[in-house]
Amino acid sequence: MSALAYAQPRTGSRPTLTVDLGAVAANTAFLVGRVAGEVMAVVKADGFGHGMVDVARTALAAGATRLGVTSLEEAGRLREAGLRAPVLSWLNPVDADWAAALAHGVDVAVPGRxxxxxxxxxxxGARVHLQVDTGMARDGAAPHRWADLCRAARAAERRGLVRVVGVMGHLACADQPGHPANADGRARFAWAVATARAAGLRPADRHLASTAAALLDPGSHHTLCRVGAGLVGIDPSGTTALRAPLTLTAPLVDVRDVPAGCPVGYGHTWTAPAPTRLGLLPLGYADGLPRTASGRAEVLVRGRRRPVVGRISMDMTVVDLGADGTGAGETVTVLGPGDDGGPTLREWAAWSGTIEHEIVTGLGARLVRTVRPAGPRGL
Structure with a gap:
């Protein structure tokens, strides 16, 4: 029995995620102008959900000079796409395919012996960045193991077995500029670099700052900054206005008029206080709308904010349309830059009790994705 063939719905008749690469280019250019050293464009997690290869190309065209990812698999995808800029991969198991990294010219982080x-x-002969724990007890060599790692790396370097090209760390509280952990982290990193040099190493690359520190902490910049969230318009500190590249829209697939007292959705967590019209959106938590935003979130319909009512379910979200006559087929803005008064990514994060990073990296594969090019020279 042959498989049934269905015509693909046109764009706009399904939930659609639009990525504006012009916003990525503008954010990159702004950040490049903000730091003294180089900018490494961090494109892990599929470019924070915006498309890894598109974000990488756009950022490089707008002034970034390097690329950063977590896994070697991500680095391989960049090379397969034809990107030849320097790439650093910093989160891999001990038995990773290090030979492939060497063959593809990918730098790797080394967090321990x-x-x-x-x-x-x-x-x-691989190029390595020694990774030090600067106060997170997470990735990187613990301070009491750092000197031994540096000595071992120098011994390997003298034998031609590695090239130690960098030292890297990470700040735990960079989004809170006055937090004492930042001064501690900077001091620990300075000690780590001095220890590496005392062992005979001469790392040309020294990097500690990610987006928040790149924006707020010049003392942490060193030779380069690793910027990921900032490329896609997210400032973890909430102090800088960056451009939001994402717009999520969805059509109303059904509307219905209900009387006062009508309960809605699982658990009947919301009941219509008066006669109203309800609209059904064909997306839910399987598409990346957090269930925890139920009863808090809003969407934009015909230029007006309308509340999400009842629980966000796996595939469906209900909106209270009021009495303005909105019908099925109307396009609703679920989130976007906010220029038109619609809900923003930051608002969705607040409604969901999480951070913007989690929202953008959780937007699902069922969404139709469209890309707006950045234009000439990435701008």
């Missing part, structure tokens, strides 16, 4: 030994065995 086990990783260093594995790289030496599998990819002699």
């Amino acid at each position: 086990d990783h260093l030994d594995a790289v030496v065995r599998a990819a002699p």
Whole structure:
């Protein structure tokens, strides 16, 4: 029995996520102008949900000089797409394919002796960035193991087995400029660089700052800053207006008039206080709308904010349309830059009790994706 073939719905008749690469270019150019050193465009997690290759190309055209990702698999996708800019990968298991990293010219982070030994065995001559824990107890070598890692790396370097080209760390509280952990992190990083130099290493790349520190903490910039969230309009500190590239729209697939007292959705968590018209959107938490935003979120319909009512379910979201006569087929703005008065990514994060990063990286594969090019020279 042959499979049934269905015509693809036209764009606009399904939930659609539009990525404006002009916004990515503008954000990159702004950040490049904000820091003294180079900007590494961090495009992990599919470019924070915006499309890894598109964001990478746009950022490079707008002034970034390097690319950063977590896994070697992500680095491989960049190389397969034809991108030849320097790439750093910093989160890999000990048994990762280090030889492939070497073959594709990908720098790798080394957070400890086990990783260093594995790289030496599998990819002699690899370019490595030694990674130090500057106060998060997460990634990077603990301070009491740092000197030993530096000595071992220098011994391997003298034998031609690695090239130590960088030292890297990360700040825990950069989105809070006055937090004492930032001064501690900067001091620990300075100590780590001095320790590496005392061991005979001469790392040309020294990087500690990500987006928030790039915007707010010049003392953490060193030779380059790793910027990811800022490329896609997210400032974790909330102090800088960046451009939001994403717009999520969806059609009303059904409307119905209901009387006062009509309960809506699972658990009947909302009941119509008066006669009203309800609209049904064909997207839900399987598409990335957090269920925790139920009863708090709003959408834009015909230029007016309308509340999400009842629980956001897996595939459906109900909106209270009031009495303005909106019908099925109307396009609703779920989130966007906010220029038209619509809900923004920051608002969705607040309604959901989370951060903007989680929203953008959770937007689902069922959404139709369209891309607006950045224009000449990425601008």
